[in-house]
Amino acid sequence: MFKDVIVRSSGRYFPERVFTNKEYEAILDTSDEWIVERTGIKERRLAAPGETVSDMALKASLQCLERAGLEPDDVELIIVGTVTPDTIFPATANWLQGKLGNTRAWSFDLNAGCSGYVYSLNTAYNMLRNGQHRYALVVGAEKMTALSDMTNRDHCVLFGDGAACLLLEAVDPAENPQGWGIKDFYLQSDGSLGNILMQTAGGSSHPSTYRTVRNHQHFVEMQGQPVFKNAVRRMYQAVIQVLEQVNVPPEEIDWFVGHQANARIISATQRRLGVPEEKVYMNVQRYGNTTAATIPCCLDELATEGKLVAGHKVVLFTFGTGFTWGSTYLVWGETK
Ligand code: ACO
Numbered sequence: 001m002f003k004d005v006i007v008r009s010s011g012r013y014f015p016e017r018v019f020t021n022k023e024y025e026a027i028l029d030t031s032d033e034w035i036v037e038r039t040g041i042k043e044r045r046l047a048a049p050g051e052t053v054s055d056m057a058l059k060a061s062l063q064c065l066e067r068a069g070l071e072p073d074d075v076e077l078i079i080v081g082t083v084t085p086d087t088i089f090p091a092t093a094n095w096l097q098g099k100l101g102n103t104r105a106w107s108f109d110l111n112a113g114c115s116g117y118v119y120s121l122n123t124a125y126n127m128l129r130n131g132q133h134r135y136a137l138v139v140g141a142e143k144m145t146a147l148s149d150m151t152n153r154d155h156c157v158l159f160g161d162g163a164a165c166l167l168l169e170a171v172d173p174a175e176n177p178q179g180w181g182i183k184d185f186y187l188q189s190d191g192s193l194g195n196i197l198m199q200t201a202g203g204s205s206h207p208s209t210y211r212t213v214r215n216h217q218h219f220v221e222m223q224g225q226p227v228f229k230n231a232v233r234r235m236y237q238a239v240i241q242v243l244e245q246v247n248v249p250p251e252e253i254d255w256f257v258g259h260q261a262n263a264r265i266i267s268a269t270q271r272r273l274g275v276p277e278e279k280v281y282m283n284v285q286r287y288g289n290t291t292a293a294t295i296p297c298c299l300d301e302l303a304t305e306g307k308l309v310a311g312h313k314v315v316l317f318t319f320g321t322g323f324t325w326g327s328t329y330l331v332w333g334e335t336k
Pocket of ligand 1: 030038039114153158319
């Protein structure tokens with residue numbers, strides 16, 4: 001018999017160091033006005049020197065576990081969505097497991113860019129739903145400033161660092177009369193468009209050399225406009241699709257929580273969906289784009305501020321490198 005998969009708790013950690021648009025004005029040919037008008041971003045967080053993705057993921061995870069009243073060893077599965085792993089191998093999830101002192105879980109990273117969190121959630125959901133495990137820790141964590149060329153205004157102003165997570169629990173449907181939990185997903189990708197948003201070097205196709213470093217090929221390479229257009233089109237489609245699958249009309253949704261890349265992308269999606277602005281959460285102005293960390297960060301903010309409560313119907317939607325995109329429909333549980 002299938003289990004229900006409920007969100008039990010959330011956590012987040014964002015580094016203390018705030019990097020404002022004004023600071024970019026001092027080092028680049030840009031302006032606070034341009035960045036705010038084109039992206040909505042006012043500031044982002046910067047990891048401290050030496051602070052790794054697994055360090056940030058650890059802080060978010062410990063907060064999440066403490067809120068759930070669980071020990072690290074209660075977790076049997078750890079997934080970290082990231083494109084900025086501490087090391088190419090082992091996985092950041094392995095480093096995180098070691099730092100947590102967890103001895104029971106199996107752990108791995110999932111690389112799907114800005115869709116990394118929704119993809120990770122789906123992977124954990126299926127393992128819990130099938131009864132393989134009771135608890136899974138699903139983390140989105142990034143140090144995007146490590147991939148940002150601080151001399152290239154085209155992309156560096158967009159990104160920031162941080163980590164956030166959810167703890168999922170599998171329960172028998174009989175123990176969940178409220179019908180809380182994750183209900184359905186819609187996931188897609190189009191690998192023919194990979195070169196529009198990529199990090200060229202550092203992998204096996206272009207191993208690191210003096211030349212790759214000199215040519216700035218270890219940083220984000222992006223064509224902004226096709227990303228923008230595809231993001232709006234695909235995120236709209238993903239929301240409509242998942243709501244059709246679960247037969248819930250958009251007007252019944254309490255929160256639309258989208259990947260935080262750019263305020264204009266989120267607003268354009270909201271207008272296409274025809275849903276009220278106040279139901280579409282946005283915090284990109286404070287953190288910039290933290291890739292796989294944006295969605296759990298929004299959920300944790302909403303939950304800890306008391307705006308997202310048990311029984312609320314939520315749609316998550318995302319788009320990122322690959323291209324990858326997708327959505328999730330869930331009913332929020334009683335989180336701590
Ligand atoms: N400051 C000042 N001027 C800038 C900056 C900057 N930071 N960046 C670019 N410009 C200039 C360009 O050089 C160009 O100048 P020109 O007209 O003299 O050639 C001008 O501004 C307009 O450039 P566009 O690229 O046409 O500007 P656009 O309105 O498309 O905005 C942006 C660029 C913000 C990158 C937008 O295309 C975008 O947000 N795209 C999506 C990218 C994204 O979100 N990527 C993140 C990863 S994927 C994801 O998370 C979904």
